[in-house]
Every structure is written in structure tokens, then in C-alpha cells.
Amino acid sequence: MSTLIALTILAPLAAASLGVLLRNRVVWRDIVTVIGLFASAASSFIMLFTVADQGSYRLHVGGWSPELGIELVADRFATLVLPVALSIILVVEVFAIGQRRTAWGANPELTGPLLGVLTSGVSLAFLTGDLFTLFVAFELILVSSYVLLTHQGQREQVRSGMSYVVMNLLASTLFLFGLAFVYAAAGTVNMGLLAERIPELSDGVRLGLGAWFFVVFGTKAAVFPLFSWLPDSYPTAPTTITAVFAGLLTKVGIYAMIRFHTITEMDALGPIMLVLAGITMVIGAFGALAQSDVKRILSFHVISQIGYMLMGLGLFSTAGTTGAILFLVHHMPVKTVLFLVGGLIENHEGTSSLDRSGGLASRKPLIAALFAVPALSLAGLPPFSGFVAKFAVISAGIQADAVAIVAVALIAGALTLLSMTKIWLGVFWGSDADQSDILRSQAGIVSTSVANRRAMFGATGLAVAGTLTISLFAGALFDLSEKAAFELRGDTPAVIDGAEDASAINNGGQP
Amino acid sequence: MSVALLLAIGGLTSVGLYLITARSLSRIILGFSLLGHAAVLGLLTAGGPPGPAPIANQLDGAASANPVPQALALTAIVISFGLTLFLLALARRQQLLSGEDLVEDDLEDRRIRDEEPEAETDQGADAHGTSAEDDDRFAYDLEDADVATGTEAAS
Numbered sequence: 001m002s003t004l005i006a007l008t009i010l011a012p013l014a015a016a017s018l019g020v021l022l023r024n025r026v027v028w029r030d031i032v033t034v035i036g037l038f039a040s041a042a043s044s045f046i047m048l049f050t051v052a053d054q055g056s057y058r059l060h061v062g063g064w065s066p067e068l069g070i071e072l073v074a075d076r077f078a079t080l081v082l083p084v085a086l087s088i089i090l091v092v093e094v095f096a097i098g099q100r101r102t103a104w105g106a107n108p109e110l111t112g113p114l115l116g117v118l119t120s121g122v123s124l125a126f127l128t129g130d131l132f133t134l135f136v137a138f139e140l141i142l143v144s145s146y147v148l149l150t151h152q153g154q155r156e157q158v159r160s161g162m163s164y165v166v167m168n169l170l171a172s173t174l175f176l177f178g179l180a181f182v183y184a185a186a187g188t189v190n191m192g193l194l195a196e197r198i199p200e201l202s203d204g205v206r207l208g209l210g211a212w213f214f215v216v217f218g219t220k221a222a223v224f225p226l227f228s229w230l231p232d233s234y235p236t237a238p239t240t241i242t243a244v245f246a247g248l249l250t251k252v253g254i255y256a257m258i259r260f261h262t263i264t265e266m267d268a269l270g271p272i273m274l275v276l277a278g279i280t281m282v283i284g285a286f287g288a289l290a291q292s293d294v295k296r297i298l299s300f301h302v303i304s305q306i307g308y309m310l311m312g313l314g315l316f317s318t319a320g321t322t323g324a325i326l327f328l329v330h331h332m333p334v335k336t337v338l339f340l341v342g343g344l345i346e347n348h349e350g351t352s353s354l355d356r357s358g359g360l361a362s363r364k365p366l367i368a369a370l371f372a373v374p375a376l377s378l379a380g381l382p383p384f385s386g387f388v389a390k391f392a393v394i395s396a397g398i399q400a401d402a403v404a405i406v407a408v409a410l411i412a413g414a415l416t417l418l419s420m421t422k423i424w425l426g427v428f429w430g431s432d433a434d435q436s437d438i439l440r441s442q443a444g445i446v447s448t449s450v451a452n453r454r455a456m457f458g459a460t461g462l463a464v465a466g467t468l469t470i471s472l473f474a475g476a477l478f479d480l481s482e483k484a485a486f487e488l489r490g491d492t493p494a495v496i497d498g499a500e501d502a503s504a505i506n507n508g509g510q511p
Numbered sequence: 512m513s514v515a516l517l518l519a520i521g522g523l524t525s526v527g528l529y530l531i532t533a534r535s536l537s538r539i540i541l542g543f544s545l546l547g548h549a550a551v552l553g554l555l556t557a558g559g560p561p562g563p564a565p566i567a568n569q570l571d572g573a574a575s576a577n578p579v580p581q582a583l584a585l586t587a588i589v590i591s592f593g594l595t596l597f598l599l600a601l602a603r604r605q606q607l608l609s610g611e612d613l614v615e616d617d618l619e620d621r622r623i624r625d626e627e628p629e630a631e632t633d634q635g636a637d638a639h640g641t642s643a644e645d646d647d648r649f650a651y652d653l654e655d656a657d658v659a660t661g662t663e664a665a666s
Contacts, residue, residue: 067579068579132583132586135587136586136590139590139594143593143594143597146597147597150601150604153604155608155609158601158604158605158608159605159614159615161601162536162601162605162614162615163614165597165598165601166531166539166614169543169594169598170531170543170546172594173543173546173547173550176547176550176551176553176554176587177549177550177553179554179583180550180553180554180556180557180580181553181557183554183557183558183579183580183583184556184557189583290623291623292623
């Protein structure tokens, strides 16, 4: 197990270093990157099954006690989310290899290695057992995302990159302040120990810490008043990069929030979270309706969907947390696929603007089909995965008698369907004004070879199949999410077990 | 916990926050450096009373300063050092592209905002009069987007 945890984090990092060295030998570079990402994803799947079977596992890096050293925890929540996240990155890397260097394709010399660093950061963020390592993982993710966003150095990217970097850097600095507060209050940053010590603090200090970290993680997750950086920056990046960002970055924020606020029992913040969740859903959906570009519409939906996960968390019940976790698992692949399809549209039409494209359904029915499945899933229609996830969250809301938020969630769902229809009307139906040749040459898209197109369509098709698998195994996933929620909320939780181990080690090891 | 440290943290934080509200990226970078210092000092303060350097095998544990926050602070310093460099490179790139290192508005947002009140262009122009300086500064953006020319011609 400890090898698997280390492999998940280190394999992509090693592949990234090798990839930089091999940057001029195209084939080898791509092979190394894919192997690194695949090793990471494969070991995360093995961990999923092992942990589901045998329970959580903790790795004390360097043999230090948790109070002093770094602790990595492979519990049910982490191992459930991690395989989904890592498979997404692998799929996107294959798509990026297919896309090569078109106008919207990221520079492959950098994309592979940087995706490796990002993967390593994501694994670390999911597996870490202490807040400071979480901070380091966030930085690892963000630094590679800064570079991925701006590396082409185009005007628009530098402009939006600046607000992206500044907002996230501010959140990171607040995180650092928060770490100082936590250490001053509880004398540790280990989450297992915090789960014991924070609930014992006085209400003011406890809720102050909770609110502070809500702001920190909320900025990363793009929750209502703190989301402005997201729709500005995401659409300007190359599509493959946006797909990874939309699928993962905000989700790491919401993951950290679900973990921290649940184990430290911040139930009193629930009502505020629910209000903000409702506003986030509606604002995101309305923002999407106002846009007229595929990538921008999808970016606003990232925000809207965050609201559902926050709603699940804000209910502070086992059913709510289960819903939030299931929603997280469903949302990551669906969002990524939609952006990949956006990439296919761009590659074919030469633009992602709704006004300048149309009639694609008759010319490229495959793209239309690949778009329809995740779009309906995002809107939450049965039998797709979005329905299962939304059903879990909303039924948790009904159980908790939170009528208002349930109503808002349903309305936001309808609005989502409306803006998906808008994309459908703008891109796939409508007048068959095929300007793609002109627009493509304006945008400087080189015509792609058959092998490249196969890689792109193959990756997208695989990801669509992945989202369908999620709805097929909805029952099993719901069980896993529920167990993870139980563990987090503390009936038989792993992290608190870890704390007991920790105190045992301390008593034995202290001079 | 010394008052001097607390005052230093407060001072650095307030100056830092003031600087990052600026439009110019070089000021923002300075602001983040100061905020980073404040956070590091905060970590040190959180570590408890000062003491001799916590070097293994040379002290009897109890008397030394708390080593954990120091390790955390060191990591944070390294990270903020790297990020400052990245921000400087970004500011330089922005200066090369536009002549200034200013954080600019989102064009697509402005386009969507400007789309709505097309019927009342005159009033719209008056309303925007207060931010005329702002508009001048970003005039080139609007030209790029092919939007401003349209609305101006209409009025």
C-alpha cells in the first residue's frame, strides 16, 4: 500500500522530469508522459479496491510521528475521488497528443510535463493527511496551472492569466495565515489531530477558523462571491488545458472543503453555506445563459455545479455528504468531456462562437452525439450520471427539510438544460452556413492527420463511455460514497483512528 | 507573544493588502511579498515562545524553540519566492504586449454588458462618462474586439 501511495504521487512527477529532458524526441516524450500518468491512475484504481476491501491506510513519510511529519492518508473518500481525477488527466493527455500544435492546441513540449506536475499535485492534495501538505499540493497544482494557462503568451491569455494568478495567490496567502491560526489554536496541522482538537475549542475560535478556511477553499472552488476569476480565465486557455482545469481545479477546492469542514464539525456554518450554494447555482446558470461562446457557457456551468456540491456539504448530514461526494465523482468527467467536445467543435469549425457556427449536426453527427450525452448528464436528466448525483443531493435536501435550497437546485437544473439547448441550437442546428474553411484558415489551424483525429475522437469517446459507466455503476458508487461520508463524519472514521495511533506513537516516542 | 511582532504583522498585512488592490502588476507583486512576510511572521508567532535553535541531539527538547512552524515557514518562503519570479515574468510579458503592466478588464464581459442598452446609447455614454479615463486606457482592447467601433458609429 505504501508503495502505491508513493507511486501515485511520484510517478507523474518523474515522468514530468523525464519529459522535459526528452522534449525534442517527440515520440519518447509522449510515451514517457502517458506511462507516468497511466501508472498513477492504475495504482489509484488498485488503492480504490484495496481500501474498499480492507479499510483505510496511512503512510507516515520518513517515519515521523503525525504531529511532526507528513502523513498521507488513503481513506475511502480520497481513494474514491482519486481514480476519477487521474483517469481524466490521462484522457486529456491523449487528446492533447492528438491535437498537437493547432491554434488551440497547447504547446506539446510543455503540456505533457506540466500535466505530470499537476497530476502529482492533485494526487498529493487528495491523499494528504495534514493541512500544510495540502497547501503545498495546492501550490503545486496552481503553479503548473499558471504556466499552462499563460505559456502561449498570447495577449488574451496574459491578460486573463493575471487576474487568475492574483486571485489564487491571494487565496494561497490567506491559506498560509489560516495555517498560522490553526497552529496557534490547536498546536498541530495534522487533520486527524485537528478532528479531535478543533471541536473542543471555544465556539468563536472554532467558527472563525471554519469561516476563514471557507473563504480560502471557496476561492479555489469558485463559490458565489469569489468566482469572478473563473469565467474570465478558463476560456482563454487552450481547450485541452481548460478541460483539465474545469474538471479538476475547482473540485480540489471543494474536496478540501468537504474534508476539512466535515471532520472539524463546522455544522454551525451550514445555513450560510446553503445560502451561498443557492446563489452560486443560480448566478452560474444565469451567467451561462448570457454568454454566446461554447467555452464561456461551459465555464459558467462549472460555477453553477459547484453550488450543488456545496449544498450537499452545507446540509451536514450523512446523506448530504454522500450526495456531495457522488456529485464530485460525476461532475469531474462530465465537465471535462464537454470541454473536449468544445475542442472538437473548435477544431472543426474554426471557432467556438455560437454566432459564427451552425448546422454541425448534419455535417458531423459524431460530434453532436458526443456532446449530447454529457450535456444531458450535466442537466441531470435520467438515465445519465447527472441524474443520480442530483437525485442524491436533492433527496438529502428533502430529508433535511431544506425546501428553499431544493427549489433553487431544481430551478438551476432547468436553467442548465436551457443553456445546453442554446449551445445545441447555435452549433449543431441552425443555418448550415459552413464557414469552417475560412475561419479555420484565419485561426491558423493546420489540417490534422487521420491518426491525430483518431486520438482526439478516441479520447473523447472513451471519456463519454466513462461517464456512462458512472451511471451504470451508480448503485455501487453510491454505496462507496456513503461509506466515505460515514467515515468522514466520524462513526468509524479513518482519520480519527490515525489520531489515536498518533498519540500512541507520541507517548512512546517522546523523550 | 511579543507586541512588536504583532504590530509588524499588522503593518505588513495592511500595506500589502493596500498594494494588491492596485491595477499595476508591479505594485501587486510588492503587495504579495509583504503579505507573504506577514504570513510567515504569523507562523513564527504561532509557534509559541522563543528559545535556542532546535537542533537535534544538542538540546533537551523542552527549552528549544518550536521547530515545526519554522519548517512550515521555510517551505512557504521558498514557494512565495518562486511565485514572485513567475509574477515578475508575467508583468514583463504584459509590458511587452501592451506597454504597461496593468491588469485589464474582460473583453467578452464588456461586450455582453454593452450589447444590452443599445437603444439608449446617449444615456449609456453619459453614464459611462465618469469612467472615461478607464475607457481610454482600454480603448485598444475594444478596437481589437471590433465592438466599440460599432457602438460609437451608432451614436
